[in-house]
Amino acid sequence: MLISVQALRALAAWTVVCHHFMQIFFDFKARGPLGQLFIDKGAVGVDIFFVISGLVIFLSTEGKSLPPTRFLLYRLFRIVPAYWLYTLLMALLVVFAQPLLPDQSLDWNHLLLSLLFIPTENPGGYGIYPTLNVGWTLNYEMLFYVLFAWALLFRLEVRLLVVAALLFAVSQAWTGFGWISAFYRSDIVYEFLLGIAIGMLYRRGWIGAGLWLPLLGIGAALLAIYHLSPAPRLLNWGVPSAVLVLSCMALERYVERSRVLKLLGDCSYSVYLMHVLVLSAGGFLAQRYGINPYLMFGVCVLAIGVGSWLSYEWVEKRSYRWLKARVDDEPVENLSRQKY
Template sequence: MLISVQLLRALAAWLVVGHHVMQLFFNFEAHNALEDLLVEKGGAGVDVFFVISGLVIFLASADKALTPWRFMLMRLARIAPAYWFYTLLLALLVMAMPSMFPDVQLELSHVLLSMLFIPAQNPAGYGVYPLLDVGWTLNFEMLFYCLFAVALLVREAYRLWVVAVLLYLVCYVIGPFFDLADGFYRNDIVLEFLMGVVIGMLYRRGLCRARLWLALLGIVAALAAIYQGADVPRALEWGVPSAVLVISCVALEPYFHGSRFIKMLGDCSYSVYLLHVLVLCAGRWAIEHRGVGPYTMVPVCIVVIALGAFFSYHVLEKGTHRRIKHWFGLDESMPFSRQRH
């Protein structure tokens, strides 16, 4: 895994955490410039994730004789166990302490659909979200994995075009015609996966190189574009700047190469993303029922999320992934850190 991408993955995950801190602790009421930034732009971390996902999936499958079935098994082995664990953990916590999760309602059918990555209306009435609401991004991920699996049937040079056509058909033709998942897939955010695939193709051809000043200029320009915003579709407002940010960071890879600390931050980012809402809901409960100040609770939650994610990665993610690979005889030549969400 590119260390520069690991750093960007970690930053994106914590940006989403900051956005949800403002939602759950402050009801999106900002009191300073940093809080305002997290409220308005924190969601852009998801766009960075999607671009990175397209990049990683392309690189992880390049020059490998992967069948669609094997590819999907590898993807499921990587992302499903931790997601299922935190989904079921949330369900148990809701039953044990419903006051801690007042926005969550349990319905067996919805829990099952959530576990199967099938978009459905949340019984709490706030839209098409799974039980663990951050899992909405994984529903898009799973769609992309399925379509990319089909693209593996053609030569590598044509995969981008096959995935692009399939995304268009599913999201803008078949989906609207059959009203799949209440229009969930009709979202231009799916184009950000294709941006990542393009970056992967450029990287494979040695075209993601630039002088230090140019790469830094690209990062500054991307961040400025995200900050400024525009009244355009999300794929343009945040997706294109996220792609510029990713490719600029990749160009800086020689400066990050070999950093174990950055690699560790990136490794833990998936668990950070999955467990942070549970921790923040517990923090909100402490604020509302125990009189703890929100600014006192923020660093406490950050520490709990960081430590929880570290152990979650090493015990839950890494451990279950190795067991599943052994059970199904999946490729052991691909390092775990390269098979990232």
């Protein structure tokens, strides 16, 4: 994985954290221009995630003879254990610590559908969200994985077209007939294609190293995100997110040795999954005991940072290696020497 992409993934995760801080602590009521910025634009972290996801999946399968079923198993091993853990923790908090999550309610059928990545109306009545609310993005991720698995049956040069055709069929044609949930009709699903396209450009050597041009691209992308509304999402936030990813890749030589940025990127998935739980607890304590919200946010950031590192090391890595070893019939100690 490119360290520049890891750094951007970490930035995207923490941008979403700040967005939800404004929601949980201030009910999306701005406390200054920075707070308003995170309220209005913090959700763009998801768009960056989706572009990076398309890029990573393309690069990780390029040049490999990987059967579709094996690809899907590997992605499930990578995504599911941590997601199930934090979903179940959320369910337990809703049942046994309701004051922490006053707007949440639990329905066992909905919990099961959440664990299976099937979009359905949240029992709290605020939209199609799983038990762990941030998991709505993983429903899109799983759709992308399934469709990309089909594309592995085709040669590398046409995979982008195959995935694009399948995405269009699912999100536009099939949802219109009610075969697939209308949840997938959002144009955000096409942001994965932008990541695949960037991966193709990178493998062909068309993304060269640079400094001023990539920095200009980053500045232009950030200005576009700042001035444009999130609709239409693919055009207004998806394309600038793709420019951010591409520009950061061109800066790889300046960060390629940074262990800190790599670690932050490694932990970003756990940051994304756990942050709402930590912020909810922090918001409850701040309100009950009159603690300054920004001081409590600092405590939450520390807790999320340490917790995500422990989660990455003890949940994500260990579960992935153990499950992969079962499928590959390879000793776990051999996998521990491989790059994760």
